[in-house]
Amino acid sequence: MSGKKLSCDVVVIGGGATGVGVLRDAVMRGLSAILVERVDLGQGTTGRYHGLLHSGGRYVVSDPESATECAEENAILTRIHPDAVEATGGLFVAVAGDDESYPDRFLAGAQATGVPTAEITVAEALRREPRLNPQIFRAFEVHDGTVDGWRMVWGAADSARQYGAQVLTYHRVTGIEVRDGAVAAVICHGDKTGEDVTIDCRAVVNAAGPWAGKIAELAGEHDVEVVPGRGIMIAMNHRLVNRVVNRCVYPADGDILVPVHTVSIIGTTDARAADPDRLAIEPAEVQQMLDAGEQLIPGFRQARALHAWAGARPLLKDRRVSADDTRHMSRNMSVITHDVRGLVTVAGGKLTTYRLMAARTMDAVCEVLGENRTCRTADEAVATGSTYKVTHRLGEVEKAKKASHGLPDPDPVICECELVTKSMITELLAEQPTATFDDLRRQLRIGMGPCQGGFCASRTAGIAHESGCWSAAQSTELLRLFLKNRWNGIYPILSGAQAREASLDEWIYQGTYAMDSLPVTDLPAGAELVSATPYPSPGPNPAAVTDAGGVAPADAGGVAPAAGAGQSAAVASSTAAGSPGGTGALGGVPVDPSGEGK
Structure with a gap:
């Protein structure tokens, strides 16, 4: 076969947390490994996460084995991923009307599974989290935390590269060669490069999450039955709590509120998805989440819902429950060694147990290869990158202002929401000249706070053009795509204050920049791949005009994100330094429903 040729011991298919974890584990054991991912790292299930680092408390009654695994891995990940984990702590609270017998079952389950738990008084719980429903009648303290899934994946990938691993993003697997009953090579196509790549190997790890069944079929294996469990989440515009707050009930919909960076995330639902590439968000589910939040935090609905998204859990078919009952399917991980020698599939589990899943997978691979190599991933911390908390950035901004002595800030x-400065953008673009708008968003959190990109998106496009990384045409077109993807996430929750914010953005991008009338230009190679999941154009949203003061767009195409855009040096240059033509304090364009933007 013509094209590029590579070789290694292990090919890992899938660039989520589990796949990257397997890659790191493999090379730390001394094996050579290459990871192949169809888009960017962490853009599948990992990027559509709730932000929760489980203590294990959620599963002490429903899934004791998973509870124990979560408790053990929580401590390990907090230690080896210091820049990705915030040890917020968590509470389980029982609210008036909840099953009064469950808290005792919860406490007994925690003791049996080894999940650290301590009961505290209701008064103490309310002191720690004053916004909690005062009608709670039991409260328990646990070791929940929050995790930045992208930063965790990038850190593990960088660690793997330091051990010699290769990572091929934007490469689609098109075939798996089998010779004499064993895997021999993986064939993939570079969607950015246009080049076919053949990777000779001794083993293949299928870590494709909800798509694992399709990958296994490429090798002639049809025994991987993955059931995508769809869950929706909603980000609110404030950090309403500083600890993870769980409802002390048998796992249900909308029973966890997670503080992530500058926002809070309520979730989640659980229903079978027919296609993990098409995850619809139903209006009734949105209302269900908001109602659940109100029961935990009175006044929850007064906060502004920023955006909604959906993710697909890669659950293996559980014959103990009906095919559509994903809520009660086990969260246990499964490692499958296939009849095709050298092919190993890993599925199930959760983000909290990604390292353990990788370790067990590589144990199976080593057994197949006849290698005696032990796992070391729990012993070595992932090197931290240039990460900031918002409070740290605020200190730097204040120091710079004092040093300027009143002169224009260089x-x-x-x-403003995430306190991202111009130099942070230019430095990242210098390191990654081919970065897309969504790459900047994931790495710097541009547009991921309450403003949701209404003002900073145009400024960032201007800076990218000014730095020479993007042409004026590319800057405007990437801005258009960025806003369009975000519109997909705001549409399901477009009402009230958020509808007014969307109308403001429409005036900025249509009224000031006239993006609707600009010609459309071709994107840079691969840039159209920034949204891994295609979504149909939504129909009219009746909720859009409810309590919106008559300012909501008439339909899905009414806001600038759905409009065409093209080459406009005016858009790029006038906003490069935050000049008046399209700048300000806060706006409101949300992220796409693929979930990449807490």
Whole structure:
């Protein structure tokens, strides 16, 4: 076969947390490994996460084995991923009307599974989290935390590269060669490069999550039955709590509120998805989540819902329950060694147990290869990158302002919500000249706070053009795609204050920049791949005009994100330094429903 040729011991298919974990584990055991991912790292299930680092408490009654695994891995991940984990702590609270017998079952389950738990008084719980429903009648303290899934994946990938691993993003697997009953090679196509790549190997790890069944079929294996469990989440515009707050009930919909960076995330639902590439968000589910939040935090609905998204859990078919009952399917991980020698599939589990899943997978691979190599991933911390908390950024901004002695700020704040400065953007673009708008969003959190990109998106496009990384045409077109993807996430929750924010953005991008009338230009190679999941154009949203003061767009195409855009040096240059033509304090364009933007 013509094209590029590579070789290694192990090919890992799938660039989520589990796949990257397997890659790191493999090379730390001394095996050579290459990872292949169809888009960017962490853009599948990992990127559509709730943000929760489980203590294990959620599963002490429903899934004791998973509870124990979560408790053990929580401590390990907190230690080896210091830049990705915030040890917030958590509470389980029982609210008036909940099953009064469950808290005792919860406490007994925690003791049996080894999940650290301590009961505290209701008064103490309310002191720690004053916004909690005062009608709670039991409260328990656990070791929940929050995790930045992308930062965790990038850190593990960088660690793997330091051990010699290769990572091929934007490469689609098109075939798996089998010779004499064993895997021999993986064939993939570079969607950015246009090049076919053949990777000779001794083993293949199928870590494709909800798509694992399709990958296994490429090798002639049809025994991987993955049931995608669809869950929706909603980000609110404030950090309403500083600890993870769980409802002390048998796992149900909308029973966890997670503080992630500057926002809070309520979730989640659980229903079977027919296609993990098409995850619809139903209006009734949105209302269900908001109602559940109100029961935990009175006044929850007064906060602004920023955006909604959906993710697909890769659950293996559980014959103990009906095919559609994903809520009660086990969260246990499964490692499958196939008849095709050298092919190993890993599925199930959760983000909290990604390292353990990788370790067990590589144990199976080593057994197949006849290698005696032990796992070391729990012993070595992942090297931290240039990560900041918002409070740290605020200190730097204040220091810079004092040093300027009233002169124009040489490093202005571009995203007020996340305190992202101009130099942070230019430095990242210098390191990654081919970065897309969504790459900047994931790595710097541009547009991921309450403003949701309404003002900082245009500024960032201007900076990218000014730095020479993007042409004026590319800047405007990437901005258009960025906003369009975000519109997909705001549409399901477009009402009230958020509808007014969307109308403001429409005036900025249509009224000021006239993006609707600009010609459309071709995107850079691969840039159209920033949204891994295609979504149909939504129909009219009746909720859009409810309590919106008559300012909501008439339909899905009414806001600038759905409009065409093209080459406009005016858009790029006038906003590069945050100048008046399209700048300000806060806006409101949300992220796509693929979930990449807490």
